[in-house]
Amino acid sequence: MNEGSFHLADSTEAYVALPSVPAYQLGTSDFTVEAWVKTYSGGPVLGILATENSPGFYLLLNAGSIELNTQDGTSYAKGFVSGVSVCDGMWHHVAAVRSGTNILAYLDTVPTPMDESTDGNPPLNINSSNRITLGAVDSDSISNQHFDGLLSEVRLWNEARTAEQVSNDANFRVQEVNLKDSMIGYWSGIFGSTLDFSGTRNTGTTHGQILGFGDAPPMAGPNGETLFYVYYGIYSLEVESSSDNTWSPYGQVALTSTRYVVLNNSTILEGAKFSGERLKWSSSRGGNPSTGNLKFKIDSSDTTYWPTRQLGELCEGTIQPKDSSSPVNVRGTATPKRIGCGLVLNVGTGLVLDNNSGMAVVSPKSPAVPGHFCRYEGGKVFDMMDQKALQVHSAGTGHSVSFQDPDPTQNDLQSFEFNDSGNITLKSAAPSVVLGVNGSNSLETVPLSAADDTQKWLGLSDSQVLWNDLAYYAVLNGDSSNLTVTTKVDGNPKQSWFTFRHAVICESNALALTVSGGPAPGVPLSLAQWSSTNVNQEFRIDGGFLTHQQSGLVVLAQGDVSNGATLVLGDKASNKRTPGSQWSISANGPIFNTTMDCQTNGVVENDGEMDDTKVTYTVAITTSTAWFSGTSDRVEVQFVSRRANNRQESTEYFILNKREHTPPGTPFQSGRTDVFKIEAKKIGRVDAISILYSRDSWFWRSRWVLDHISVRQSDYPHGSAWISTSQDYGPFPYVVGGWEYFILRLYNQPMDATMYLDWDLAQDNIGNTCDWDHTWIRVKNADDPPVVTYFDCAGGHEGGTVLGAITARCIRNEVVLMSTGLPISPEHPLQPTYGTNRTDGVGNANVKSDGKINWDGQCHQIANRYLFACEPSTCIDNAPWIYQPNGYGIGLAAFGRYGIGFSTWCAQIGFANAPTETWNNIYSWVQLALGGERTPYLKKVLSDMLTFRDGVSLVQNPQPDGPQGVRLVKKLEDRGVSVANSATLLSLTTTKIEEMRGDDSDKFLED
Structure with missing residues (x-):
C-alpha cells in the first residue's frame, strides 16, 4: 500500500510550522535531522531560523548539494557537500548529524564527507524561542526558501545517530512500540498527516496548500501479521442519531502502518489498544477527546449498525465524547487503498492527463506538469493536487469527463476498470464504454475500439536513470527530440526515464527512445511519440548492453560527453570492449557489467531439451513478509557470470511467473520463498543476476519488496551465490524497479551432509521410548561409513511426518551451530544426538517448547530452524501436505514458521542471511493452503488465525484442540471454508475438524 508523503509546492509556499517547545532547545548538544x-x-527540509542572524539550524538541499547550518546569533558553523545527486527526481534518504564539533552527512545511508566551515567556536548554541518549520525557513536570507517536492519520514533526534543506526532505520517507518525518547520530532507524512508522531506531540499549523499526499518512498511495508495491520487504513465514520435512527458523517479514524491511531486527522489517540479485533481508547488518557470501543471486521450482518449485510473492511461500536454522559453508536467503512501513482500517458496523442479548471484534458508533458494521479482500490482515479475524483458526466458514450468531489452516491460514474490492453472502462458500463480523447484534447466516453490508440492509457511511475560507461557519471539525456549522453546533473527531469515493456520513455517530455529509420549499424537514435506496435522503440538491457530487440544491434554512445555524445546502433560482436557500449539503469548510481563474449537476446518461458552444454540453475527468491510486499506482475531473470579476465557470459531472460516452482501457489506473494529450477546454457560460476520486472502492467506496477535471492547450479554443487537483508546493496528489504542488477556473494563451502525431516517415536539410539511421537531431523554425511546425527525436535501432537519428508543438502557443523549456538570443536565434540526430550531450548535451536503450543514455538518451529540451515533454505511448508506433521498449520498460526526470536538467535550465532521478520509467515501459509492470492476469503481467514494467535498468547497452557482452536475452526466454518480446506489449513484430520466443529468448549470465550 502506498501511504503517501507531504507534497509541497514552492508555488503555493506550503509548509508546516510548530511552536517552540523545550524539546527543541538543543543548545550545544548533538542532534540529527533525517x-x-x-x-x-530542493529547499529546506527542517529548521529554526527566524532571520539571517538569529540562532537556530536548518537542513537545506539544493541541486547537487546538502547543507546543515547551525548558528548562535553571532556565529555560524556548517557542513556542506557538493557534487552529489539529491535533487534528481528520485527518492533519496538524507541524514545530517551534528556530533560534537563535527557535522556529518549520509546520502542513501552512505557516509558523505562534508566540508566544514565556521567563524565561531563550535558546537554553537542553537537555542531559540522561534518556531520550527517543516518544508521552509522563515528567514528570507536563503534564496531557496521553500521546499518543492515530496517529503516523508522527517525525523529530529537529540542525539548524534551513528552510521549503523542511520542504515538500519532508513528503510522502515518508526513503529509506535519502538519510539525512543531521543526522537523529539517525527513527521511521517502517512496519509498526508502533519501530526508530530514523536513523544513531543507538538501541534503544528499548515500554511499554504499541502497538495494532498503524494507518492511514498521505497520503504518496506508494515508487518503483515498482526490484526492491526490486517485492518490498517482510514475509516470514514458515521454516527447514529438517537432521535430518528439515521446515520450522518462523523469524521474518520486512521490506523497507520506505524501502529498509531489518529482521530479526525487531528488527534493521536494516547493509550489506544488493539486487542483481538477490538480497538479501545479512553478519554482519561492525555488529550483524547472521547472514549471509544470499535470492533473491526471483514464483513458484518449486525442489524444494530447495518440494514443489510456489508462486505469489506469495516468497524462498528461506540464512541462517547468527553463532555457526553452516554456513548453513541458509530459505524465505519474503510476508504479505498492506493494502488499506484504517477503520470498518465495517452498513447494515441502522446499527451498526458491533466486537470484544467476541473475538466479532464490531455496536455503536452513538461517539467512543470508532475505525475500526481493515483489509482485506488475500487477503481477510482484521483488528482492528488486537489483530492478530486475522475468522473464521467453520465453513463453511456459521448459524455464529458471532469474532476469532482469523491462521492459514494456517484460510484457508477467514478469507478473504472483497467484492462490488459490499456483501456480505462467505466465499470457500470463495462466493457463497452471507455475513456478516449476528442479533437479538443478533452476526455470523453467513447465506444470501445481496439484500433483506436487514443483510448489507451499508460500509467508511469518510479523513473530511473540510464547510465553509460563512456565517462564517469555519464547518463542518457532527452531534450525535445534530441538524444545525447551527458554528465549527470541535478534538477533535470530530462535525465529520468520510465520503462514499460521494452520501451524507454523520458519523464521530461513523455517521448520514447526510437531508432531513426531502418535498424543498421551507424543509424542514429532519437525521441518520438510512443506506440505499442512500433518495433523501433523496443529495447532491452541485456547483460550490460542496451539492445534493440528486433535487430539485436546495441546502442552506442559516441563523442564527447561534455558536448553531448550522440547515440547510434552498432554491431554487438565488434563492440564488446568499446567505451560507450555498456549501460545500467538504476535510481542511485551505475552498476556496470564488464564486456561480454557471449550474449543471447531472447526471453524463454520453458526449457528445451537438456544436453551436456546445459546446467540446472536453482533460484530461490524470498518476498518480504511485510504487508503489500508481493506482486502478481511479470518477473524475468537472467543469470550472469562475470569472469576474472574481464569477460562475461549470461543466459537468456526467463519468465518465472508461469514456471513450475515450489511451494505451489501464486509466486512472489508476501512472505513466500519461491524456488525455480531452470535448464539453461553453461556460462560458468553465476555471481550476478538481472531482474526485469512488470513489463506488462499498463496502470502502474505494484511495489515488490525482496528479502533474499540465492542461486545454485548443478555444475558447481558445493556452494551458492546469494544476496539478502544482511548485504549492503542499498537498504534491504529491497524495492524492485523496472530493471535490477544484483551482484551476488559467493558461498563456496561444500555441503558435506544431507538433512532429512523424519517422524519417529520419542527415542534415539541411546534413549528410551516416550509417550509422544516426535519430529526429528536426521543429518547423514558422506563418509564411508556414513555418520548419522539426530536432532530431536521435542514433541508432536499424536502424529507427525514420515521418514525423509524433506531432503536437502547442508553442512553438519552449521546444523550443530543452529542447534546449540556452538560449532563442533575439541571443547564441544560432535554428539550422536542433540536436544533429546529437552524443552528448555538447549540443543533445540533455542526454542523453548513443552510439546504443546506454548513458549517460543513447538516441534515444527524447531524443525524449520534446522531446515533453514540447508542450502537453499527450506521448511515444512515445502513438504507435500500429507507428509506434514499433524497440527503444523495450527502451530504456524500460533508461532509462525520459525517461532519467536529467530532473527535474534541467527544474529547471535552468526547466520548472516536470516529473514528480517521470520515470525510473520501466516499470510503466505494461508495462500498456500487455500489456493492463492485471490481466494475469496483469504483476508478473512488471516484475520481469524491472527485472532486465534492473540487468544492462545493469553492462555497458560493452551491445547491445539482447546477452546481457542475450537473457536478458530467454527470461524472457518462461518466463512464457508470446507472441512477439507480447514484440515489442510490447520494440518489436522477431517475427523478432528468435524469433532471440533461440534465442540462447545469455546462458549465462555469473549466475543
Missing part, C-alpha cells in the same frame, strides 16, 4: 526526499529543486 528525511526521505523526492525533488528536482
Whole structure:
C-alpha cells in the first residue's frame, strides 16, 4: 500500500510550522535531522531560523548539494557537500548529524564527507524561542526558501545517530512500540498527516496548500501479521442519531502502518489498544477527546449498525465524547487503498492527463506538469493536487469527463476498470464504454475500439536513470527530440526515464527512445511519440548492453560527453570492449557489467531439451513478509557470470511467473520463498543476476519488496551465490524497479551432509521410548561409513511426518551451530544426538517448547530452524501436505514458521542471511493452503488465525484442540471454508475438524 508523503509546492509556499517547545532547545548538544526526499529543486527540509542572524539550524538541499547550518546569533558553523545527486527526481534518504564539533552527512545511508566551515567556536548554541518549520525557513536570507517536492519520514533526534543506526532505520517507518525518547520530532507524512508522531506531540499549523499526499518512498511495508495491520487504513465514520435512527458523517479514524491511531486527522489517540479485533481508547488518557470501543471486521450482518449485510473492511461500536454522559453508536467503512501513482500517458496523442479548471484534458508533458494521479482500490482515479475524483458526466458514450468531489452516491460514474490492453472502462458500463480523447484534447466516453490508440492509457511511475560507461557519471539525456549522453546533473527531469515493456520513455517530455529509420549499424537514435506496435522503440538491457530487440544491434554512445555524445546502433560482436557500449539503469548510481563474449537476446518461458552444454540453475527468491510486499506482475531473470579476465557470459531472460516452482501457489506473494529450477546454457560460476520486472502492467506496477535471492547450479554443487537483508546493496528489504542488477556473494563451502525431516517415536539410539511421537531431523554425511546425527525436535501432537519428508543438502557443523549456538570443536565434540526430550531450548535451536503450543514455538518451529540451515533454505511448508506433521498449520498460526526470536538467535550465532521478520509467515501459509492470492476469503481467514494467535498468547497452557482452536475452526466454518480446506489449513484430520466443529468448549470465550 502506498501511504503517501507531504507534497509541497514552492508555488503555493506550503509548509508546516510548530511552536517552540523545550524539546527543541538543543543548545550545544548533538542532534540529527533525517528525511526521505523526492525533488528536482530542493529547499529546506527542517529548521529554526527566524532571520539571517538569529540562532537556530536548518537542513537545506539544493541541486547537487546538502547543507546543515547551525548558528548562535553571532556565529555560524556548517557542513556542506557538493557534487552529489539529491535533487534528481528520485527518492533519496538524507541524514545530517551534528556530533560534537563535527557535522556529518549520509546520502542513501552512505557516509558523505562534508566540508566544514565556521567563524565561531563550535558546537554553537542553537537555542531559540522561534518556531520550527517543516518544508521552509522563515528567514528570507536563503534564496531557496521553500521546499518543492515530496517529503516523508522527517525525523529530529537529540542525539548524534551513528552510521549503523542511520542504515538500519532508513528503510522502515518508526513503529509506535519502538519510539525512543531521543526522537523529539517525527513527521511521517502517512496519509498526508502533519501530526508530530514523536513523544513531543507538538501541534503544528499548515500554511499554504499541502497538495494532498503524494507518492511514498521505497520503504518496506508494515508487518503483515498482526490484526492491526490486517485492518490498517482510514475509516470514514458515521454516527447514529438517537432521535430518528439515521446515520450522518462523523469524521474518520486512521490506523497507520506505524501502529498509531489518529482521530479526525487531528488527534493521536494516547493509550489506544488493539486487542483481538477490538480497538479501545479512553478519554482519561492525555488529550483524547472521547472514549471509544470499535470492533473491526471483514464483513458484518449486525442489524444494530447495518440494514443489510456489508462486505469489506469495516468497524462498528461506540464512541462517547468527553463532555457526553452516554456513548453513541458509530459505524465505519474503510476508504479505498492506493494502488499506484504517477503520470498518465495517452498513447494515441502522446499527451498526458491533466486537470484544467476541473475538466479532464490531455496536455503536452513538461517539467512543470508532475505525475500526481493515483489509482485506488475500487477503481477510482484521483488528482492528488486537489483530492478530486475522475468522473464521467453520465453513463453511456459521448459524455464529458471532469474532476469532482469523491462521492459514494456517484460510484457508477467514478469507478473504472483497467484492462490488459490499456483501456480505462467505466465499470457500470463495462466493457463497452471507455475513456478516449476528442479533437479538443478533452476526455470523453467513447465506444470501445481496439484500433483506436487514443483510448489507451499508460500509467508511469518510479523513473530511473540510464547510465553509460563512456565517462564517469555519464547518463542518457532527452531534450525535445534530441538524444545525447551527458554528465549527470541535478534538477533535470530530462535525465529520468520510465520503462514499460521494452520501451524507454523520458519523464521530461513523455517521448520514447526510437531508432531513426531502418535498424543498421551507424543509424542514429532519437525521441518520438510512443506506440505499442512500433518495433523501433523496443529495447532491452541485456547483460550490460542496451539492445534493440528486433535487430539485436546495441546502442552506442559516441563523442564527447561534455558536448553531448550522440547515440547510434552498432554491431554487438565488434563492440564488446568499446567505451560507450555498456549501460545500467538504476535510481542511485551505475552498476556496470564488464564486456561480454557471449550474449543471447531472447526471453524463454520453458526449457528445451537438456544436453551436456546445459546446467540446472536453482533460484530461490524470498518476498518480504511485510504487508503489500508481493506482486502478481511479470518477473524475468537472467543469470550472469562475470569472469576474472574481464569477460562475461549470461543466459537468456526467463519468465518465472508461469514456471513450475515450489511451494505451489501464486509466486512472489508476501512472505513466500519461491524456488525455480531452470535448464539453461553453461556460462560458468553465476555471481550476478538481472531482474526485469512488470513489463506488462499498463496502470502502474505494484511495489515488490525482496528479502533474499540465492542461486545454485548443478555444475558447481558445493556452494551458492546469494544476496539478502544482511548485504549492503542499498537498504534491504529491497524495492524492485523496472530493471535490477544484483551482484551476488559467493558461498563456496561444500555441503558435506544431507538433512532429512523424519517422524519417529520419542527415542534415539541411546534413549528410551516416550509417550509422544516426535519430529526429528536426521543429518547423514558422506563418509564411508556414513555418520548419522539426530536432532530431536521435542514433541508432536499424536502424529507427525514420515521418514525423509524433506531432503536437502547442508553442512553438519552449521546444523550443530543452529542447534546449540556452538560449532563442533575439541571443547564441544560432535554428539550422536542433540536436544533429546529437552524443552528448555538447549540443543533445540533455542526454542523453548513443552510439546504443546506454548513458549517460543513447538516441534515444527524447531524443525524449520534446522531446515533453514540447508542450502537453499527450506521448511515444512515445502513438504507435500500429507507428509506434514499433524497440527503444523495450527502451530504456524500460533508461532509462525520459525517461532519467536529467530532473527535474534541467527544474529547471535552468526547466520548472516536470516529473514528480517521470520515470525510473520501466516499470510503466505494461508495462500498456500487455500489456493492463492485471490481466494475469496483469504483476508478473512488471516484475520481469524491472527485472532486465534492473540487468544492462545493469553492462555497458560493452551491445547491445539482447546477452546481457542475450537473457536478458530467454527470461524472457518462461518466463512464457508470446507472441512477439507480447514484440515489442510490447520494440518489436522477431517475427523478432528468435524469433532471440533461440534465442540462447545469455546462458549465462555469473549466475543
